[in-house]
Every structure is written in structure tokens, then in C-alpha cells.
Amino acid sequence: MRVAIIGGTGSFGRALAERIAALGEDVVIGSRDASRAEEIAAVLGVDGATNEQAVEGADLVILAVRSNAALDTARELASAIGSKPLLSVASSLEFSDKGVLPGQHGHSLAEHIAEIVEAPVAAGLQTLAAVQLTGTDLPDEDVLVCGDDPAAKEPSLELAGRLVAGRAIDAGPLENARALEGMTAVILNVNRRYKIYAGIRLTGFP
Numbered sequence: 001m002r003v004a005i006i007g008g009t010g011s012f013g014r015a016l017a018e019r020i021a022a023l024g025e026d027v028v029i030g031s032r033d034a035s036r037a038e039e040i041a042a043v044l045g046v047d048g049a050t051n052e053q054a055v056e057g058a059d060l061v062i063l064a065v066r067s068n069a070a071l072d073t074a075r076e077l078a079s080a081i082g083s084k085p086l087l088s089v090a091s092s093l094e095f096s097d098k099g100v101l102p103g104q105h106g107h108s109l110a111e112h113i114a115e116i117v118e119a120p121v122a123a124g125l126q127t128l129a130a131v132q133l134t135g136t137d138l139p140d141e142d143v144l145v146c147g148d149d150p151a152a153k154e155p156s157l158e159l160a161g162r163l164v165a166g167r168a169i170d171a172g173p174l175e176n177a178r179a180l181e182g183m184t185a186v187i188l189n190v191n192r193r194y195k196i197y198a199g200i201r202l203t204g205f206p
């Protein structure tokens with residue numbers, strides 16, 4: 001599987017790229033700046049290109065730009081992405097004096113992205129910290145993925161399940177990205193309060 005990571009020069013994109021490449025998959029990281037992508041890609045042992053070039057020939061596109069750039073980037077790349085399955089890892093957040101809050105007043109970035117692109121869209125991995133992907137062991141946690149279209153949800157679940165020691169869990173329709181993105185706010189507050197990198201585990205599975 002060829003996986004294109006848009007914004008793959010960032011902390012999450014780099015961590016994902018290295019881990020996915022270690023699984024034996026073909027990875028390309030994208031950037032607004034080709035030379036920046038190539039430089040970082042060379043260190044990670046993957047391919048690097050502009051975001052637009054990176055999505056060419058991809059079987060799965062992971063949109064991993066800074067969350068506040070996710071919608072503009074989706075608009076800019078919509079025609080290059082075409083109908084290639086897209087996984088959004090972004091979270092709509094608001095940073096306040098009280099702490100980190102869910103943003104967008106109930107709507108998720110992933111749902112907006114699905115309105116922008118023609119491609120099938122899934123959302124997931126929001127609770128998986130980049131730093132947890134950089135250790136030698138698989139992160140001891142589950143990951144949640146939601147989406148309406150199996151064309152995006154199935155490859156996302158399959159890949160996500162190989163990134164953690166726990167399970168990749170189907171969390172239902174894309175509207176549930178509101179909860180997954182909101183969970184990032186919860187996790188970030190927990191991280192600040194307890195000085196940890198929290199992840200999640202769901203119980204009740206046999």
C-alpha cells in the first residue's frame with residue numbers, strides 16, 4: 001500500500017511515516033515545500049514531495065497538516081486527491097484560559113473535509129500521541145476510526161491496527177468524528193494535568 005502523508009514534515013506526520021514504513025508499506029511525506037519534504041524524508045527513509053505530488057498514486061492519503069490548516073489544505077488538494085481514500089487525523093480545538101476545549105461548536109473538521117473533497121473520508125488516530133509512535137514498542141493503547149464509507153474506513157482501520165498494541169476500533173459514522181476530535185481536548189488536558197502522554201483503551205472486548 002502506498003501511503004501519502006500530507007503535512008508529513010510535522011511531528012505526527014514524521015512519526016507516522018517512520019512507523020508505517022517500518023511495517024513495510026511504501027510511504028511518501030508531503031510538504032508545501034518540496035525541498036523540506038525531501039530533506040526530512042531522507043532522514044526517515046521514505047519518499048518526499050510536494051503535497052500535491054505526494055498524493056499521486058497513493059492508496060491512502062493521511063491529512064496530517066496542522067489542524068487549523070486542514071480545511072484550506074483539503075480545498076487546495078481536492079482535485080489532486082480525487083477519489084483516493086482520505087484519513088483525517090485533525091482535531092478541532094479551542095485553547096482557552098480554562099484549558100483545551102472542543103472547537104467548532106459541535107461540528108468536526110472531518111465532516112467539513114468530507115464536504116470539500118470528492119474522496120471517501122474517515123477520521124481517526126486523534127488520541128494517539130506522536131511521541132508514543134517513536135518508541136521501540138507499539139503504543140499500549142487502542143485507536144478509534146470512524147467514517148461512512150468503507151473505502152476509506154477499511155484501509156484506515158487496517159493500517160491503524162498495525163500501529164498500536166491494542167485494537168483499531170470502528171467507532172461508527174463520520175459524525176462521530178465530533179467525539180473523536182473532542183477527545184483530543186480531553187487527552188490534552190489530562191496530559192497537562194498529569195504530565196503524561198495519555199492514550200485510550202476500551203474495555204468489554206472478548
Ligand SMILES: NC(=O)c1ccc[n+]([C@@H]2O[C@H](COP(=O)([O-])OP(=O)(O)OC[C@H]3O[C@@H](n4cnc5c(N)ncnc54)[C@H](OP(=O)(O)O)[C@@H]3O)[C@@H](O)[C@H]2O)c1
Pocket residue numbers: 007008009010011012013030031032033036037063064065066067069070073089090091125126127128129130131
Ligand atoms: N502531534 C500529535 O501527537 C498528534 C496526535 C494525533 C493527531 N494529531 C493531528 O495531526 C495533525 C498534525 O499535527 P502535528 O503536531 O504534526 O502538527 P505540526 O507539526 O504543527 O504541523 C504539521 C505540518 O503542517 C504543515 N502546515 C503548517 N501550517 C500549514 C498551513 N498554513 N498550510 C498547510 N500546511 C501547513 C507543515 O508542513 P509544511 O510546512 O512542511 O508544509 C507542518 O510540518 C494535526 O491535525 C493534529 O491534530 C497530532
